Amino acid sequence: MHEDKLYRAALNGESDNVGELLAAGADPNQVSEGEEEGLPLCAAAAWDRVEVAEALLAAGADVNGRESGGWTALHWAATNGHADTARLLLGAGAEADAATDDGDTPLTLAARRGALGAVRALLEGGADAEKFDGDGDTPLDIAADWVGVHLESALLDQIGQEGWEYVVARQFAKDGTELVTVAGRSADGSETEQVQAQRGHAAVATLLEDASGVYSPVERLVARALAHRDTDEDAETWWVVADSLGKRADDETYEALARLCVSEDAREREFGVDAIAQFGVSEDAKPYLERTLPLLQRMATTESNPQVLRSVLSALGHQGDPRGLPQVLDIVGRPGHRRTMTDAIALADVLPPDHAEGLALLVSMTEDADDEVRDWATSGLASLAADTPEIRQALTARLDDTDLRTVAEAARGLAERGDARAARGVERVLAESDDEYARGLATEAAAKL
Numbered sequence: 424m425h426e427d428k429l430y431r432a433a434l435n436g437e438s439d440n441v442g443e444l445l446a447a448g449a450d451p452n453q454v455s456e457g458e459e460e461g462l463p464l465c466a467a468a469a470w471d472r473v474e475v476a477e478a479l480l481a482a483g484a485d486v487n488g489r490e491s492g493g494w495t496a497l498h499w500a501a502t503n504g505h506a507d508t509a510r511l512l513l514g515a516g517a518e519a520d521a522a523t524d525d526g527d528t529p530l531t532l533a534a535r536r537g538a539l540g541a542v543r544a545l546l547e548g549g550a551d552a553e554k555f556d557g558d559g560d561t562p563l564d565i566a567a568d569w570v571g572v573h574l575e576s577a578l579l580d581q582i583g584q585e586g587w588e589y590v591v592a593r594q595f596a597k598d599g600t601e602l603v604t605v606a607g608r609s610a611d612g613s614e615t616e617q618v619q620a621q622r623g624h625a626a627v628a629t630l631l632e633d634a635s636g637v638y639s640p641v642e643r644l645v646a647r648a649l650a651h652r653d654t655d656e657d658a659e660t661w662w663v664v665a666d667s668l669g670k671r672a673d674d675e676t677y678e679a680l681a682r683l684c685v686s687e688d689a690r691e692r693e694f695g696v697d698a699i700a701q702f703g704v705s706e707d708a709k710p711y712l713e714r715t716l717p718l719l720q721r722m723a724t725t726e727s728n729p730q731v732l733r734s735v736l737s738a739l740g741h742q743g744d745p746r747g748l749p750q751v752l753d754i755v756g757r758p759g760h761r762r763t764m765t766d767a768i769a770l771a772d773v774l775p776p777d778h779a780e781g782l783a784l785l786v787s788m789t790e791d792a793d794d795e796v797r798d799w800a801t802s803g804l805a806s807l808a809a810d811t812p813e814i815r816q817a818l819t820a821r822l823d824d825t826d827l828r829t830v831a832e833a834a835r836g837l838a839e840r841g842d843a844r845a846a847r848g849v850e851r852v853l854a855e856s857d858d859e860y861a862r863g864l865a866t867e868a869a870a871k872l
Contacts, residue, residue, distance in 0.1 A: 430455035433463040433479065436472040441479070451484035461490045468496035468512065471505040476512070486515045493524040501529035501545065504538030504596055504621055513548035520550055526557020534562040534631065537569060539623035539659060540598025542630055552634035563631040569624035570647070578605040582616045596621050599656040625651055626660040629667050641679040644668060648694050665698040672703035677711060684718060689728040696722065696731065700738030709742065716742055723750035733765055740769030748773045748781060755784070762788070764795040771803020782809075786817045794826040801829050805836025815842055822848040827856040831864035838868035845872055 429449040432440040441463075445451065451463055459466075464484040467476040476496070480486060487495055497517040500508040509529070513519060520528050530550045533541040542562075546552060553561050569577075575591050582605065583589075589607045596602040600623035608615045625647040632639050644664045651660035668676055680702065683695025699718070703710045719739050726732045736754045739747040751773055755766045767788045774781045788800035801821050804814060814836075821833035822844065834848030845868050852865035 427455045427459070429453075429463045430459055430461060430466055433472060433475050434459070434466040434470060436467075436470060436475055438472075438474045438478065441475050445478065445482045451479045451482045452488055454490070462488050462496070464488060464496045465490050465494065465499050468505065468508050469499035469503055471500070471503070471508050473507050473511055476508055480511075480515050486512055486517045487521065493522065495521050495529075497521065497529045498523060498527065498532060501538070501541050502532040502536060503619075504533065504536050504541045504598070504602075506538070506540030506544040506598060509533075509541050509544040510548070513544065517548075519545060519548050520554050522557075526555070528554055528556060528562075530554070530562045531556040531560070531565055534566040534624075534627050535569070536619070537566070537574075537600065537621040537623040537627055538596070538598065539600050539621065539626045539630075539663070540596070542623075542627045543598075546630060546634055552631050561631075561635070563628060563635055563637065566624045566628040566631055569620075570628055572624075574603050574620055574622055575605065578603060578618045578620055581605075581618050582607050584609070586610050595656040596623075598623065599659040600626070601654055601656075622651070622654055623660070626655075626663040629660075629663050633667050633670070641668065641676055645683065645691070645694060649690055652690060652694075661694065661697070665694065665701070668698045669701040669703065672710065677702055677714070681714075681718060684722060689731055692722075692726070692728070693731045693734050696734040696738050700734075700741045704741070712742060712744065716744055716747060720747065720750050723754055729761075733763070736769050737765050740765075740772035743772050745773050745775045745778075748775070748778065752781065752784070762791065762793070762796060764793075764799040767791075767796055767800035767803055771800070771806065774803075774807065776807055776809035782807075782813070786813065789817050789821055789829075794829070797821070797824065798826055798829045798832060801832040801836070805832050805839065810840050815840060815844075818842075819844050822851070827852050828858060828861045828864075831856070831861040831868070834868040835864045838871040843872065 429441065429444045432444060454460060454462055464476060464479045467479060489495055497509060497512045500512060522528050530545045533545060555561055579589060587607045587609055589605060592604040594602050600621045602619060602621050604617060604619045606617040629644065629647065644667065648661045648664040652658060680695045680699040683691045684699065686692050699715055719735055722735045726735055732754060736751060739751050751769050770781060770785050774785060785800055785804055789797055789804055791797050804817060807814065818833040818836045821829050824830050830848045831852045834845045837845035849865045849869045852861050856862055
């Protein structure tokens, strides 16, 4: 009986109840019986109950335990697009390429759903991008078949029945792609059915092409990016494609992107800039810098579209070359320019330590009304090689900021300069913040003190 209760508690995400049942002797590997048959870990994975899954694993749940049909918890996480749970399971030893009785792997299931986050987690966890499913299709075959398909219509075709009523709902999934749900019910309300998919197939196909060594023409990839520019929450597909092209680091691709930068279409120019900004860039090399910097400097003068100009600003910062400073100052100083965190990031990235005008502007950004602008400006100021009373004073002023990430950045900058005032910021962050990034910075600053 404990086991049935444990399954239901896991399904509902009742962490405290799960803990109590496990402490009372419930077996985390016992299949529940009755109407809700299955393993507690699979139930938690199917509904993205990360905390519950952690508790079950700690209590000895078999991470590769199988339900009927050969389904494991990782299959359930993948088919429902739950990247966080997938990462947890993979870290606990889940078999990345385990097949169900029908031959489906976690990766083929995630690719079919269009679950960008889950596909990325599986690839990072060692999943085989070329392993076939039971029908002989690779994950790439599956994702590519969905690219360009009208998702709502395809889902409706899966459950469509004469006389039923249907509703389509759209929201963003955790990975930023659009989640489409089609729900139907019979005329008398006695029967219901629901199917879901994410509009991430273009990004998934791009990731899988890279993982499988499949070359896709630049034009095809650009079309994917442009088609999804306003569909994803934060242009996820756009950036997946830009990153894929940037890794190619060959002259042919570079020239294709350079042509986009002078296109009559503003969206093509925007994508061209975003992709070329990181083209061939690695930790210790920027082989296209001497071609990219003049291109961006020219665009800073000729570009009139605000969104493209913001991409140019970001790209100038990404080059990290002080020769781009005049153009950065020009763009952020134009009448009507709306300040964002991109201003602070770009300015800090190209600012030499002895440039008074640029330093004064960056300091002013640390006092901006917008939390993100202050945070990034403070981070940039903290990272400068220079150490002056003006910089220390500006950082000290941020120790009382309402945004604790900004406080953490300021404390880091002061600690790196051997300034004992950093301790006040460290104490605030560790006492008041539960943000892992901020606490990590504070811990780093404390160690340097």
